[in-house]
Amino acid sequence: MEIERINDNTVKFYISYLDVEERGFSRDEIWFNRDKSEELFWEMMDEVNEEADFVMEGPLWIQVQAMDKGLEVTVTRAQMTKDGQKLDLPDDIEERRKMFGSDDTIAPDFDEFEPVFDEHAIKKLEYTFIFSEIEELVPLARRLEYVPIESAIYHFENKYYLHISFDELLHTEDDVKNYNSIFAEYLQGSPITIHRLEEYGTPIFKEDALSNVLHYFG
Template sequence: MKMERLSQDKIRIFLTFDDLTERGIQKDDMWREIPKVHELFSEMMDQAYMELGFDASGPLAVEVLAMPAQGMMVIVTRGKMNFNSGEDTMEDELEEEVYELELTLEETDQVTYAFNDFEDLLRLAKVMAPMLTDGGTLYAYKNKWILLLDAEAMDEKKLQAVVAVLSEYGEAASVTQAVLEEYGKTVIAENAIGTLCAKFQ
């Protein structure tokens, strides 16, 4: 379980499928209201408090993005407490310490990896070229190179192999294609892996 603070009121947690399996949770369980998922969420909030000083009191918006072969990206945003609701309700809230959750669940068929160094990206391209017929799209976003591949065309075994190689050179990214299109810059629109290999031999 990896976590990082995105802003004062927002954190991102990356759960691998191993993290879920260790806790006896299947990927599909994240969509259901079961005690194990509540326990996992409490554990994540405790760890977020210890590691990042993130206090999960008050209303929380939780976005869960399931990524093929990578795991789950969980983004937690803390809302503002409503202090005008009278003293009694404030005391009740403090006593109960129950999370008020607004949950959004999404699934994506895209595998997105970020690279800090262009050299790492080139090394990856040389290893990946024989594995892929469609080499994805390359974006520049927030001083990183973001490679986006479509997992839909790959079978489970191939997907696992591709993700294993990607993990050696880059790190899983939670940014969506819509955000990359709007705020990033498209560097290579299609077959990025093949194009990188051809241009930088």
């Protein structure tokens, strides 16, 4: 996937259909299955965030253009006014077209220039990490032994993946940041989604993974 940072609030990336298929999606799915298209979008945005340091905050304005061999996606992070009500994007549709260019080919499942994905409504509380051997998790599991974090381990393409999820009722945003910093001390983050792991990976521990690591390997 090719990524181009346009400015502080806009990023453009290109993904080939071959890359789409290698990620476990078909062309029909990304055009006609909204759940699949959103899953692919968030997977790509995780990669964009890692490589281009583009933090997803607030509503996102999305333009998707179909190319001969892939998709070109432009994402702009809408800025809110101090009252939190008004977006700083132009109200006039023609002005919006000037902002994004004149391309009119838009994916059917993405409403043109509408805030389809609102980060305030969809809070990301799930993360995936990649590692080589399960024993690598033992010191991490010991450190977080009494922390209520949902966890699962999958084996996929000769690597292991730890998927964790936080309960927003139990954990504050500061909790999530602090615990994620601990995970980052031991493991490397991965853009792969739990949906792909569940569909194509082999489950090692589908729940209570950290506790099971301590029980069997600690």
